[in-house]
Amino acid sequence: xxxxxxxxxxxxxxxxxxxxxxxxxxxxxxxxxxxxxxxxxxxxxxxxxxxxxxxxxxxxxxxxxxxxxxxxxxxxxxxxxxxxxxxxxxxxxxxxxxxxxxxxxxxxxxxxxxxxxxxxxxxxxxxxxxxxxxxxxxxxxxxxxxxxxxxxxxxxxxxxxxxxxxxxxxxxxxxxxxxxxxxxxxxxxxxxxxxxxxxxxxxxxxxxxxxxxxxxxxxxxxxxxxxxxxxxxxxxxxxxxxxxxxxxxxxxxxxxxxxxxxxxxxxxxxxxxxxxxxxxxxxxxxxxxxxxxxxxxxxxxxxxxxxxxxxxxxxxxxxxxxxxxxxxxxxxxxxxxxxxxxxxxxxxxxxxxxxxxxxxxxxxxxxxxxxxxxxxxxxxxxxxxxxxxxxxxxxxxxxxxxxxxxxxxxxxxxxxxxxxxxxxxxxxxxxxxxxxxxxxxxxxxxxxxxxxxxxxxxxxxxxxxxxxxxxxxxxxxxxxxxxxxxxxxxxxxxxxxxxxxxxxxxxxxxxxxxxxxxxxxxxxxxxxxxxxxxxxxxxxxxxxxxxxxxxxxxxxxxxxxxxxxxxxxxxxxxxxxxxxxxxxxxxxxxxxxxxxxxxxxxxxxxxxxxxxxxxxxxxxxxxxxxxxxxxxxxxxxxxxxxxxxxxxxxxxxxxxxxxxxxxxxxxxxxxxxxxxxxxxxxxxxxxxxxxxxxxxxxxxxxxxxxxxxxxxxxxxxxxxxxxxxxxxxxx
Amino acid sequence: xxxxxxxxxxxxxxxxxxxxxxxxxxxxxxxxxxxxxxxxxxxxxxxxxxxxxxxxxxxxxxxxxxxxxxxxxxx
Numbered sequence: 001x002x003x004x005x006x007x008x009x010x011x012x013x014x015x016x017x018x019x020x021x022x023x024x025x026x027x028x029x030x031x032x033x034x035x036x037x038x039x040x041x042x043x044x045x046x047x048x049x050x051x052x053x054x055x056x057x058x059x060x061x062x063x064x065x066x067x068x069x070x071x072x073x074x075x076x077x078x079x080x081x082x083x084x085x086x087x088x089x090x091x092x093x094x095x096x097x098x099x100x101x102x103x104x105x106x107x108x109x110x111x112x113x114x115x116x117x118x119x120x121x122x123x124x125x126x127x128x129x130x131x132x133x134x135x136x137x138x139x140x141x142x143x144x145x146x147x148x149x150x151x152x153x154x155x156x157x158x159x160x161x162x163x164x165x166x167x168x169x170x171x172x173x174x175x176x177x178x179x180x181x182x183x184x185x186x187x188x189x190x191x192x193x194x195x196x197x198x199x200x201x202x203x204x205x206x207x208x209x210x211x212x213x214x215x216x217x218x219x220x221x222x223x224x225x226x227x228x229x230x231x232x233x234x235x236x237x238x239x240x241x242x243x244x245x246x247x248x249x250x251x252x253x254x255x256x257x258x259x260x261x262x263x264x265x266x267x268x269x270x271x272x273x274x275x276x277x278x279x280x281x282x283x284x285x286x287x288x289x290x291x292x293x294x295x296x297x298x299x300x301x302x303x304x305x306x307x308x309x310x311x312x313x314x315x316x317x318x319x320x321x322x323x324x325x326x327x328x329x330x331x332x333x334x335x336x337x338x339x340x341x342x343x344x345x346x347x348x349x350x351x352x353x354x355x356x357x358x359x360x361x362x363x364x365x366x367x368x369x370x371x372x373x374x375x376x377x378x379x380x381x382x383x384x385x386x387x388x389x390x391x392x393x394x395x396x397x398x399x400x401x402x403x404x405x406x407x408x409x410x411x412x413x414x415x416x417x418x419x420x421x422x423x424x425x426x427x428x429x430x431x432x433x434x435x436x437x438x439x440x441x442x443x444x445x446x447x448x449x450x451x452x453x454x455x456x457x458x459x460x461x462x463x464x465x466x467x468x469x470x471x472x473x474x475x476x477x478x479x480x481x482x483x484x485x486x487x488x489x490x491x492x493x494x495x496x497x498x499x500x501x502x503x504x505x506x507x508x509x510x511x512x513x514x515x516x517x518x519x520x521x522x523x524x525x526x527x528x529x530x531x532x533x534x535x536x537x538x539x540x541x542x543x544x545x546x547x548x549x550x551x552x553x554x555x556x557x558x559x560x561x562x563x564x565x566x567x568x569x570x571x572x573x574x575x576x577x578x579x580x581x582x583x584x585x586x587x588x589x590x591x592x593x594x595x596x597x598x599x600x601x602x603x604x605x606x607x608x609x610x611x612x613x614x615x616x617x618x619x620x621x622x623x624x625x626x627x628x629x630x631x632x633x634x635x636x637x638x639x640x641x642x643x644x645x646x647x648x649x650x651x652x653x654x655x656x657x658x659x660x661x662x663x664x665x666x667x668x669x670x671x672x673x674x675x676x677x678x679x680x681x682x683x684x685x686x687x688x689x690x691x692x693x694x695x696x697x698x699x700x701x702x703x704x705x706x707x708x709x710x711x712x713x714x715x716x717x718x719x720x721x722x723x724x725x726x727x728x729x730x731x
Numbered sequence: 732x733x734x735x736x737x738x739x740x741x742x743x744x745x746x747x748x749x750x751x752x753x754x755x756x757x758x759x760x761x762x763x764x765x766x767x768x769x770x771x772x773x774x775x776x777x778x779x780x781x782x783x784x785x786x787x788x789x790x791x792x793x794x795x796x797x798x799x800x801x802x803x804x805x806x
Contacts, residue, residue, distance in 0.1 A: 391777035
């Protein structure tokens with residue numbers, strides 16, 4: 001057995017908004033893999049970079065961070081990877097620090113922290129073009145001399161500088177240049193060597209010098225979670241060294257910033273001097289005078305959100321119709337081809353093709369939304385939107401970045417949940433994911449329209465109907481607020497929310513190829529990872545609705561219908577009409593006989609307090625994979641056929657005339673106003689969407705998906721029962 | 732003056748910072764240190780958060796956190 005060839009690994013780090021990901025894309029082409037770091041939800045992106053000499057190196061795109069203080073998950077991952085503590089990996093051979101020329105000082109702070117982990121380094125001075133345009137000139141040669149590592153100007157967008165970067169990297173792999181490091185004052189040195197002695201020498205922890213600094217300087221460093229010793233063991237040691245540092249006149253939380261900048265400033269001051277002369281207002285500031293204006297900024301924001309929402313809602317509409325039409329067309333072809341084998345016909349047409357259609361139909365909304373999100377993010381507006389909206393969300397532990405996902409939820413929860421990836425605070429992201437399904441999505445609309453059209457509008461007129469429709473859209477959002485507040489109180493108690501300081505980056509013209517790349521990536525990910533689950537669920541529900549299929553059902557229906565036919569000679573105009581009626585009634589009878597039908601009758605008592613008979617119960621149960629299914633299920637149970645929509649007068653009049661078949665209320669109307677409202681409330685709140693569950697499972701985990709399913713279903717049931725019971729008091 | 736109590740945009744100099752506040756600690760690692768000049772740029776429509784500029788970077792921070800930064804106006 002030969003040892004595998006040692007592959008060179010290079011980590012890319014940098015502040016957010018430095019064009020790091022853009023550089024990563026340029027270097028790797030599109031040859032990249034996206035996954036998660038084990039055990040955490042931080043996205044791990046790796047790719048292959050082919051060097052000019054033909055050698056291939058592995059490039060790791062670390063999450064963008066301002067510092068390595070390791071309080072957030074992103075920072076912790078960065079420290080772990082750089083220090084070689086990522087499971088199954090050694091430390092990278094080289095770090096490329098991507099530095100934004102316009103924020104040199106702040107960016108080099110991160111480089112300086114990373115250098116303490118002992119890995120060789122090359123610096124990429126990115127956005128050189130923007131800086132040149134603004135008249136910033138940085139003497140990269142001088143900087144290189146001062147910092148003792150190669151400094152290469154790059155423009156990620158136009159691949160300018162990548163060849164030079166590759167050459168510098170090739171050289172650096174051999175020469176292993178290290179960034180100059182500050183000489184710490186004596187008290188810091190003492191503290192560090194004490195930590196070294198106690199933790200590494202005495203307790204055998206495997207820690208690098210840079211990690212000791214993290215333990216010393218950062219109050220809640222996640223590095224301590226990695227220690228082998230118990231907290232009771234190491235906490236007093238860390239506390240004692242920090243206390244000593246404080247006595248020596250260095251406040252530990254502030255010491256690193258003060259000392260590192262004190263070290264960096266003399267190296268940079270004269271290089272940055274010309275920058276200081278540029279006192280004129282930058283373009284971004286001018287734009288912000290409008291976009292962050294107290295009144296006009298808000299107006300522009302509302303306008304922009306209107307466009308985004310309308311696009312997700314209406315632009316995607318025709319494409320979704322097209323997909324639905326296409327799926328229907330294919331189903332028709334398959335059904336015709338397999339007419340001889342009814343079970344296979346139903347499996348392929350309704351189960352498989354219908355199942356594929358069930359998730360493909362969400363694709364247009366996801367693509368349209370991610371087009372806008374990428375555009376808003378890449379241009380720098382997303383942070384402004386969060387700035388404008390932040391106050392609304394502060395009280396429940398969320399922040400302004402929750403706005404776009406929640407708004408999108410009104411069109412469809414799936415793109416909304418995927419959009420939460422823009423929220424960097426993990427807890428806020430989690431809460432936003434869990435409350436997004438409460439926003440009334442467009443799939444609920446058919447249910448509202450059917451019931452309002454059949455029961456509210458005829459009796460109370462269009463204005464009450466409109467108000468009801470509005471109310472149904474509002475009720476979920478109303479419930480989401482206290483739910484978010486409760487989640488905020490219970491999730492990770494004891495751990496304070498990460499600080500919400502957010503950069504308002506300079507505006508940039510988005511790179512269109514990246515916008516499309518991101519849009520297609522999100523679409524692909526949805527189809528591959530959520531699609532399979534949705535597909536499986538659709539097949540299971542199909543089977544529950546199809547089996548068993550005793551043959552006696554057909555003959556019984558035929559006999560009954562034949563009797564009716566002989567009793568009233570003129571009921572059917574033609575033989576075809578008779579056969580159609582026969583087939584509709586057979587379908588209804590089969591549904592009643594199916595496992596789902598039997599289960600519906602079995603659990604009907606559970607829904608009795610909400611006023612549902614077994615037919616509504618079956619409709620509700622069958623709608624768990626996708627709520628819009630209730631319309632066709634009601635169509636089948638009431639023997640009107642499954643090809644029916646919410647505007648159908650037949651369906652509306654059938655519902656109005658439906659009577660209880662047995663039980664204490666035999667002969668009474670099944671549907672009255674309280675029942676109609678109770679069904680709408682149930683649909684407004686319930687988690688009846690397999691696709692949403694699959695996406696929650698993918699973004700968080702199955703535990704949360706299942707928990708949110710049961711919570712929302714429970715809440716929906718309670719609300720539906722309350723609606724019905726209170727409503728009945730007024731009838 | 733505390734940064735959260737300032738109502739008028741303009742130039743200020745940082746006098747002291749309370750680094751017990753995590754946001755402040757974070758801003759310090761970005762270079763917001765005593766004697767640093769900052770500019771109060773914007774206030775969100777609901778009055779919170781605010782946007783400040785220092786060293787060429789624009790940062791948004793909430794009033795609760797801004798209360799931990801002591802500043803004085805630069806004439």
